[in-house]
Amino acid sequence: MEKLLLEDKSLKRTRYRPASILAGSDRWTSYWPVCGPGVWMLRKFKRLDRFQATVLADSGSLKKGGTPPSNPFFDACDAFVASLEELVSVYEQRYAVFRHRLLGFVMTELPARKAARQVQSFDDLLTQLSGALDGPSGQVLAEKIRSDYPAVLIDEFQDTDPVQYRIFWKIYQCSGQPMFMVGDPKQAIYSFRGADVFTYLGARQDAECGYTLDQNWRSTPDPRQRDQPALRAPGGYGRISAGRDCVSEGPAGAPGQALPDRERRRRSSTGHVDAGPGRIRETDT
Known part of the structure; x- marks a missing residue:
């Protein structure tokens, strides 16, 4: 096959470069004994399509008016790739079924094991409290929480998830007791832990009043410039x-x-x- 592809006059050498043909032939002969005709062969051998009859006959492979080289090996590569694609499709379907069954197992088994060991996760606390507030004694529970916490201030509210916000909303809505939410959507960085910036945006719409700080009260320019010289304008240091x-040269911390x-x-x-x-x-x- 190597000689046939190297000597053929109809193939475009922009696609079938001699060096690429030689390298592909070497990979084919080295991978086949190790991998065998299977999915791993297709993953290892990235240029198998160069040996397919359909690719050889493509206009991108042939010069104008050229005739593709013919050999049963090229037809076999076509059949091999088609079979592998069908096999991969079957694998993907079976993998989807496996994941579905695994998820069902975890959803059933994990709560049972945590109950047997008498442990709870942070998410368990949230979901159980949310469920209790929806239950028949939900109003009594909300009143008890409000009596213990007459006012609530939630800092870093941009990192709140929907379940957390729903808990606070069910406790304090229409209660006449204040709930303050402080946050900045530009600092929402905990999406990987379930935080949802859209929860913040929705809460902002639900709030009766909204306020925006237009001045930085954390520090003033003078201490920043004196205590942190690295923040000064560039060019002042050699x-x-x-x-x-x-x-x-001076007292500690000078x-x-x-x-x-x-x-x-x-x-x-x-x-x-x-x-x-x-x-x-x-x-x-």
Whole structure:
């Protein structure tokens, strides 16, 4: 097959490059004894289509007016690929059935095992409380919670999931007792734990009043600039040098005094790391 493909004059060499043909032939002969004619063969051999009769006859493989090379091996590759595709389809269907049965087993077995061991997960607490609020004693339970917690403030509300919000809503809606929700949808980062930013957006629509802070009250510009020099405008610093035996230039924690000057470092260090733009170098003094 290798010789036939290399010597054929009708094939486009943009698709059937000699190097690719040789590499494909080597892979075929090496994979077949190991994998056999199965799904793993198809996964290992990425260029099996180059040996298919239908691909060889495609306009993308042939020069204009060319005739594709013919050999029973190429027809066998067509049949092989068709059989593998059918087999993969069967595998996918069986895998879907397996997953469905596995999920059913877990949904039944996990609660039974947790009950036998008398353990609960955080999600169990939420779902059971939500179910209790929907039950015949739900109003009594809600009144008891409201009496213990006359007001509630939920911080980081953007990380709340639908079950959590539903619990708070069922307890405090139409009760006349305040419920404050504080959050920022731009900081919603816990979707992998079930948090749903759309819960936040829906709660914002449900709220009687909404307020937005238009000023940062966490800090003021002056302390930020003094205590965190790394946040200052770029361009104010040159080379940074770190000595092994550093001697502080000032009291502990003094801003900007963590590193000794060049002369002090030269006298007190047995060696130092000199980090300049684009390089780092260790020298002895």
